[in-house]
Structure formats: C-alpha cells, structure tokens
Amino acid sequence: MSATPLRVGLIGYGLAGSVFHAPLIAATEGLALDTVVTSQPERQQQARAEFPDVRLAATADELFDRADELDLIVVASPNKTHVPLATAALKAGLPVVVDKPVAGTAAEARALAALAEERGLLLSVFQNRRWDNDFLTLRRLLADGELGDAWRFESRFERWRPQPKGGWRESGDPAEIGGLLYDLGSHVVDQALVLFGPATEVYAETDIRRPGAETDDDTFIALTHASGVRSHLYVSATAAQLGPRFRVLGSRAGYVKYGLDPQEAALREGSRPGGTVDWGAEDPSLWGRIGSGESPLTGGGTPVPTLAGDYPAYYAAVADALRGAGPNPVTAQEAAAALDVLEAARRSAREKVTVTL
Numbered sequence: 001m002s003a004t005p006l007r008v009g010l011i012g013y014g015l016a017g018s019v020f021h022a023p024l025i026a027a028t029e030g031l032a033l034d035t036v037v038t039s040q041p042e043r044q045q046q047a048r049a050e051f052p053d054v055r056l057a058a059t060a061d062e063l064f065d066r067a068d069e070l071d072l073i074v075v076a077s078p079n080k081t082h083v084p085l086a087t088a089a090l091k092a093g094l095p096v097v098v099d100k101p102v103a104g105t106a107a108e109a110r111a112l113a114a115l116a117e118e119r120g121l122l123l124s125v126f127q128n129r130r131w132d133n134d135f136l137t138l139r140r141l142l143a144d145g146e147l148g149d150a151w152r153f154e155s156r157f158e159r160w161r162p163q164p165k166g167g168w169r170e171s172g173d174p175a176e177i178g179g180l181l182y183d184l185g186s187h188v189v190d191q192a193l194v195l196f197g198p199a200t201e202v203y204a205e206t207d208i209r210r211p212g213a214e215t216d217d218d219t220f221i222a223l224t225h226a227s228g229v230r231s232h233l234y235v236s237a238t239a240a241q242l243g244p245r246f247r248v249l250g251s252r253a254g255y256v257k258y259g260l261d262p263q264e265a266a267l268r269e270g271s272r273p274g275g276t277v278d279w280g281a282e283d284p285s286l287w288g289r290i291g292s293g294e295s296p297l298t299g300g301g302t303p304v305p306t307l308a309g310d311y312p313a314y315y316a317a318v319a320d321a322l323r324g325a326g327p328n329p330v331t332a333q334e335a336a337a338a339l340d341v342l343e344a345a346r347r348s349a350r351e352k353v354t355v356t357l
Helices: 015-026 041-050 060-064 079-091 106-119 133-143 184-196 263-268 312-322 332-351
Strands: 006-011 031-037 055-057 072-075 096-099 123-126 150-158 199-207 218-225 230-236 246-250 254-257 288-291 302-304
Touching: 006 015, 006 060, 015 031, 015 041, 015 072, 015 096, 015 263, 015 312, 031 060, 031 312, 041 055, 055 060, 060 079, 072 079, 079 096, 079 106, 106 123, 106 332, 123 312, 123 332, 133 184, 133 246, 133 254, 133 288, 150 184, 184 218, 184 230, 184 332, 199 332, 218 332
Parallel strands: 006 031, 006 072, 031 055, 072 096, 096 123, 150 230
Antiparallel strands: 150 246, 199 218, 218 230, 246 254, 254 288, 288 302
C-alpha cells in the first residue's frame, strides 16, 4: 500500500457522519479524514474536537471546488440529498461512498451507477450491516452446510420507541425518503438478497402505529426468492417485546440469534476500532444456538460462537478498490436491486397485493 493516505471529504456530521463514517474512515489504514462538511456550528465544534487536524467546510461546493485535493467523497447527509450530492461528486471527478439508501428509487440508483461507470469512478454504498456479527456468523453456517438447505429466513430489526423523535427520518414528506421501510428496511432487505439471491415476489404490510407519527413505524416484508427460500422481514419502532434478530430454518437444523451487533453501541459510546476494546466481540451469553426439535429458550440446541463484527472491513475494502487491489465492496447495482424490493413493498402495502418482480 502506498505510504500516502487517500484524502476523504465527508459530507454530513449527524448520526451517520459522526457515529459511523468519521470514526471508521479515521481507523482505516490508507485513508485520511481531510474535510468535514457541516453548516451547524455545534457539529463543526464536535468534529474539530474529535479530529483536531480535520478541515471544515460549510457547503459541499467548497469540497467540489478543490476536487484535485481529494481522493474520495463520502455522502452521509439526509436521504433526499444523496443523489444530487453523489452526482455532483462524480461530475467533479471524485469517487463516492453513499450511505444507504443510495437513492429513493432503483432508477435513480442505476442512473448513478451508469454515471460512475461512464466516468470510470468508484461508486459504493455503505451497507455496513453486511459486517454485523450475526450476519457474518450466519453466512458461515450456510456456507458450511450446517443448516442443510435453507427454507425460511426470519429477520427482525425491532426497537421500542413509543414516542416519535421527529426529524427528517420520521417525516411524512415523501421527498425526505423517511420511514422504517427505507431506513431499517434497507438493511434487512440487503441482507436477505445477499444470503439467498434475488427476489421474485414481494408482499408487505406497513402501518403507522404511534400517535403523532407521520410515516411507517411498523413494517413487515415477505420475499419469495428465486432460490425457493422465503424471507420474512420485520422492522419496527413499536415492538414492546423484541423477537430474535435471526431465526433461520433449514432441512437439517435451525439457527436462532437474539440481540443486535455491538458495534453501533460501541461507536456511539466513543469506542474506536484499533483501541483496547476487542472490537466487534460479543459476550458468550449472547451467542445464538443451532439445533432441531427444541426451542433455544428452553435449552435446545448448541451455542454457536458469534464471529466478531467488522465494520472497519468496509472502508478497508473501499481503500483497496480505489488502489486497484480489490473489488467494490457494495455496488450501486446491488443497492438498486434492494430498492426494487423496497419499491415493490411500498406498492404491495398500498394496493394490498403481492408484487411480482
């Protein structure tokens, strides 16, 4: 690897920028966080306190005006800005990482992918939960044939937030691309497609449960994959009792895993990859169980050591891809396939039909 780090401009320093992208960029060998774009004085102060050498800019145009000083742009701003900012960065000749969802529609995602290909530039989508501990463990179990033929995949990303928090993520304005279908749904759909391949049918139910809520906060998506696997995906802010994160049933055995990957909580608390913490490791009491014929809650099955989560692997792969040493870890075409499903789910819920892709 070259001794000169690739210089990164980060647009946005809210939750995505400050908790996920900035710490992971800074922890990646071969990358350097050069500039943070935010117009809010308190966020500028936060960025400078956490990264004393970082440059600050109030607008993205300030980055694009000195495109020759940068090697990568990361778009971690609100969803509705993803497409225009990624487009501007690509037209400025800069590779781009975009937080999920990359766009509001699959057509927009494919248009961005075409622009990146035309310009010969990397366009990658931050689907960090491909590097969750439980997802990595499940991929290994499937690859090793521990479950036999997979038949049914249940995935839950549930929270108990009975009071809306407000902000653009919970706005009812379609232009904001808010709601759980596009927020947490982007994760669970992407994971299902990575594990079991393309979907052929989509059925969904979306509800607004909480008083004062403006957009979906309790959503169910059912997928039929071309492989024959059926995925049942739940995302909710109104789950008073949380179900298993994964329940996977196969011809030989099943795997049940409770609890969320610890990396987001660690990042929120200020822990950083490469520090003294055993990054991504999980306490054995939270390991999932594999077995058949019994419930894991009554002692059935055998504990499966959970592989360590590895969000840093995403940006390490981006750095390799920029240097021609590896593939793009998450392509915009893959993100477009997930958006096909999300659009079909929205139509299914609205029209109360099953949508064929």
